Amino acid sequence: MPFALDDDARALSEMVAGLAARHAGLADTRERFAELAAGAEPPASKALVDHGLHALHLPEELGGGGAGLAELAVVAEAAGRALVPGGWLPTVLASGALQLLVPGHPALARFADGDSGALVLRGLTARRDGEGWRLDGVSDPALGVPGARWLLVAADADEGRLWFLLDGAQPVLVDEPVDLTRSVGRVDGATLGVLTPLAVTGDGDAIGARVDLLVNALLAAEAAGVAAWAVETAVAYVGTRHQFGRPVGAFQAVQHKAAMMLVRAEVAAASAWDAARAETDVPAQQRLAAAQAAITGVHPAVEVALEAITLLGGIGFTWEHDAHLYWRRAISVAAMVGELDAWEGRLGVQALSTERDFGFLEADREPALRAEIADVLDRVAQLESSLTSTAWNRLEPGPVADLLADARLVAPHYPAPYGRAAGVIEQAVIADEFDRRGLTPPSTVIGEWVLPTLLAHGDPAQQERFVDATLRGHVVWCQLFSEPGAGSDLAALSTRATKVDGGWRLQGQKVWTSGAHLADWGVCLARTDPDAPKHQGISYFLVDMTSPGIEVRPLRQATGRAEFNEVFLDDVFVPDGCLVGSPGDGWRLTATTLGNERVSIGSRFQHGAAAGLAEHLRAGRGADSDPGALRALGRCVAREIALSAMSVRSVLARVNGGQPGAEVSVAKVFSALAQRANTRDQLAVVGPIGATSIGGFAAEALGVPAVLFGGGTVEIQLNVIAQRVLRLPR
Incomplete structure (x- = not known):
């Protein structure tokens, strides 16, 4: 971006x-x-x-x-x-x-x-x-x-x-x-x-905080420029340089390295941008922004510039090539920002009492909309029913769900009559009003990815049958895509759908199906034309999970929980009215579903390692004055701030007429890697408590694989970045 x-x-x-x-x-x-x-x-x-x-x-x-x-x-x-x-x-x-x-x-x-x-x-x-x-x-x-x-x-x-x-x-x-x-x-x-x-x-002085912010924001911005040049130069080179009869950029190792360069460069840019936008914030916010800019904004440019030289090869290490001049600038800027350990510690100290505020709207923006939403949410707050059930975070049917659905607040970006066709600003205002009351906006979970597909490609009967019922919590969805032999490579699926009188018969097996044990309906990809090319002959079905022939077997994870499932489809009948689109349209429809999935996953960071570690230190179970513990907390906070900054920056780009782009896959990769690093830092600080269930620290670490795999593995996302964003040859 x-x-x-x-x-x-x-x-x-x-x-x-x-x-x-x-x-x-x-x-x-x-x-x-x-x-x-x-x-x-x-x-x-x-x-x-x-x-x-x-x-x-x-x-x-x-x-x-x-x-x-x-x-x-x-x-x-x-x-x-x-x-x-x-x-x-x-x-x-x-x-x-x-x-x-x-x-x-x-x-x-x-x-x-x-x-x-x-x-x-x-x-x-x-x-x-x-x-x-x-x-x-x-x-x-x-x-x-x-x-x-x-x-x-x-x-x-x-x-x-x-x-x-x-x-x-x-x-x-x-x-x-x-x-x-x-x-x-x-x-x-x-x-x-x-x-x-x-x-x-003096220490804690407001002017001192503003000076730190000025310095770190501008150093980080310059570092972001260096990183951007390094990515562009390296990608241009490996896209045209040939070795072993192929473009160097066609090798997966090179593609992954180039994609990770882009991830680091985007993180640096978001960190610098977040620091610059903090100019009018209160001093506590400015201290957070200045410290995170030093950690995730300035220092990554050194690594990006070095990786550019490794992709350029010998020519990049020569005096004549400009790459070393950019590398030198990155090293110099990183030195000028000061000791990294000190900034990590300062961020850790500030994070014990302050969270970064990512609000970007004026309090009086869209007053009529705010008043309308406030009236609805004040009534919600008075009801005893919760927005979501503890089971798989599903939208709980009842008076709250009905009130929100009637007000078109469950999915305000949907078109009428289900939503408000709310634009980015309107959505942000609505989210702000939820936040003001300490309410979590409702989620239909997998439905958030299914319903856009039905709205775009389903017939009126399907939309009438499923959309409103899902928004009121009466229908819970699962996604029957992955198979034992077709995980990230969805087009390799082998589940078959055979045409019969009045519908189709499904035969096959799905795996890693989130929430299938709680779902009422599933969206299922099945091959309807086995003779068609790989990405053709696939169709998109809506499957009643209570149908005869469906067996759901929960898969117990390393965490001890069973959130994923194997689903066996043994001669399951699906009526013609539950085929979305036409036979063979499945892959085209899947692009809509997965596109919404990636936006949803990439725009959220719910790991919360920083909050958990901060609470651990504040409660006295760890040494809140221990420099190592504070530095670890600082690193966790810096990663989470950087990811949130990318999300807000993406929203504001859309406000200014842009479209979601590289930041979607970049955020997914960085979110997964940040969670992995945060759990590592967390366990290093809590010591023997990490051998127990106290605080949930070990459970966080044991849950990391779900993040590394979910929504497409990190490696698959790096392939997407390399081939679709950086346009490297396949």
Whole structure:
């Protein structure tokens, strides 16, 4: 998904790309490595200043553009993608932090006029000297220090963090940069004399949280741009490079590596985007967003850039190829964000008291709709019946289900008379109203995938018979697709349907059927023409699960639960009225069902390892001050925030006219891998409790295979990403 989601943001990104193509070609940048390391500004810097991109975020009354962090992040991502050289990023970090610390400071007008700057955050301490302060030590390396006109320097003291604005003309230490396209240097406190601070911030300070957010959001956005370039470059290469008589990109190992690169790049982009959108949030939310951006936004770019080089092979490891320049930028950015362990710990501490808020609607958005929904849900809250049964999370029939179905709130995106044909914003408003009352929106579970197929392809009689009854909880569905010899390869199914008078006779076996032991009806794929090609001759049937000849055998899982089943179909009669579409339409109809399935699964992350681990630490069963436990919690939270950010970002892309794309399969892969990693981190923290049923930690871990397999295995999803999204050859 493009980093820029709306027309204005896309235009801004395209402007940066155009400026980079004209003024920041990598051939020219290569010739300037030595002068760039010394702090000289390349032609690209003047072009960015001429177009106001250096002051995009500064107040209009000071000569700036009056824009926000979201716009700066778009520029940073595009600059990272083009590897724009010079001091744009350190300059906007310095001026942006100064505006946060001392709004309207006179130096901001100088920044707006084109002065360069650098932000020095770590390594210095401050001590009193009479009426002023002296700085001790040598700062950590910081971007853009050599050549900067202004240095905004932080130093730690007993009073808190002190901030000083220094003239960049004073001597600095020039380091040899890893990123050859811009300077890195340090400030020696011994050379500075007595100074007066311009601001003081402390632990938990709101301004400090905003500075952290600014820095991490822009570093993450630039890293996302680097990762995007790496994916595009590697995929283009393996799609055309031939070995062993085939395109390299046709080999599954290569396809999976390329697909995982895209997954990491999309996670990085979503993390950076989430941090940028947190600019107006409260400080606690900003701390969550800043920390997760450092963990899941910045650092993955290093791995993506390295994987690009491995796919490029020897040519990618040469000095002449640009891949190592992007790899160097990723390494440099990851270093500048600071120690990963520290950010994991900070996120863990914040997560003990705060959850990330992913609401994106104003409280007064769609007031008439809100009032209508509020009236219905207030009545729901007064009823004793629950929305769902504890059995397979099915919609429980009764007054609540009837009330919600009458109000067309069970599936508001369905067309009338079953839903409201609600668009993305309307759906979000409805979900927000449920959330305000602590109510879980109803689910028809497998019905959420079946009903769209019936609405799109079923006849009026089928729709009248099944849709409303399902929305009221009277019909529960299962999906009879997978077989012992046809799991992810559904088209290889062998269940047969033979035409008889008035209907069809089904013979075969299905497996891994979720909830079949509780279902009233099932959707079944069966082969009606055994002589047709593999993806043809398949038909789509609605099967009454009480029909003679059906035997359901629950499969007990490693967890001890029995949620999946074998289903045996022995001469099961299905009337003609339960064939959806025409004979042979099954595969086409299945695409509708699976398409809805992937959207549903990919848009949710209900694992909850972070919440469980946080509760464990808060309850005192673990050491809530133990750095290792807090880092583990931070990693779990970062993964869950990144996945939720991808989901919200996808929704907003649709609001702006986009369609679901790569993010659907990407989210499915990342959700499964995140759950696997989260359970591992969880068990590593809880210790001996993991050998018991206490807290459900072992049960979470034992349930991971269901996530890795469900909705298509990770490997199948990687195939989908590689072949359908990245367009690699089969």
